[in-house]
Amino acid sequence: MNSPDPSPEPPPLEEQAYRRLRQALVEGTFAPGDKLSLRRVATALGTSPMPVRAALRRLAAEQALDITASGTAIVPRLTRAAFLELGEVRAALEPLALRLAVPQLDAATLEALEQLLAGHAGTRTGGKPEEFLRVDREFLFTLYRRAEAPLLLGMIESLWLRRGPLFWEARWMLMSRPAEQAHRHAQILEALRAGEGARAAEELETEIRDATAFLLKEIRFAGDAGAGPEGLPLLRPNR
Template identity: 55%
Template structure:
């Protein structure tokens, strides 16, 4: 669960308490899709995986529940939310408002070394797609967007974006084979990079908005959600173009 990928800057803590460490690791795991929608979060099981006592994990889960990153069952067990179709659509709308704003604000702050880093991440993303590796594809996608967003230099905006990523992560992981199998690819990162390199911040923001909206529509057509009705004993029909 503890991967080397860094979190958004606004989620770095000065404290190094066990509670904060557990919180950061579980939070990052949600963003990265290490937990599936509907998965229960047993305190003792997670504590064992993290190599800590149950108390820090219990505190971390309570924080994530208060942030609405996790839901809680009547039994008191935390659970990864499985979104309804409407909730997923609204999540896409919120992302399409917040993330393009971050790109627009960041575009003027990108120096040459940052643009070179973005080009490297774009190549990693393209290589992952070509090799059919959904794990590396999703990782490169997150890293590319993070490398952009962190230059907006607005912690409040970054915090709001990460709140949506906490809900996005498990569902995008569940849809990883749909995402990598999409043809043509819905990724417009190459176009975004060209726009920011030419100082077209409005253009970069609009391209990202179209990407988020397009991906949301694509997944809404092909994924199952919490409120979908599926007849008992029958498989859900495969949706095709």
């Protein structure tokens, strides 16, 4: 209907900076504990520090970044308690989004989910964890978007964003989880096809709890014994 619109009204610089930083966060460009300096990021993006400042503070307000006492933005370094809390909140919000989405599901959406799952098994045997996790994420967010609950969707995205850097570091470990776990999405889809939204929501909640418990067991967190009191206490010993 609408024309191709040859001048797509370029978004403000702050918006561009925000999106680039956000994607970099999800893609693991930054490691937990990294400091994001205004002028450094600004020169890297080719703008003045001004839009970068706005973007960084916006991400901080969304809990995707932390701000030190001196005002510098740093990539969050999750403690064990913080990660557990994050799992609890996810376990409360994401099944809610799923329940809200159930009445809105149509055949086309279910088919799209099916196709995502089909490709899923393929990428799993291949050695690309990023693709594997991306499909996982797409499966869930396809459902969450159907809830048509913008406030809730924004909160869930914020949670995933905060978890992003840690997930990136743990991506190899996540791939090595038992295959039974990988089929949980199939069970969710099956429950949705059967119209049992409540069961699907329960499946999702246990999946979130299992994944959280798995990472709590396998990963070193900030503040753990054996982790340096200052340096990067996560997967890799140093960098």
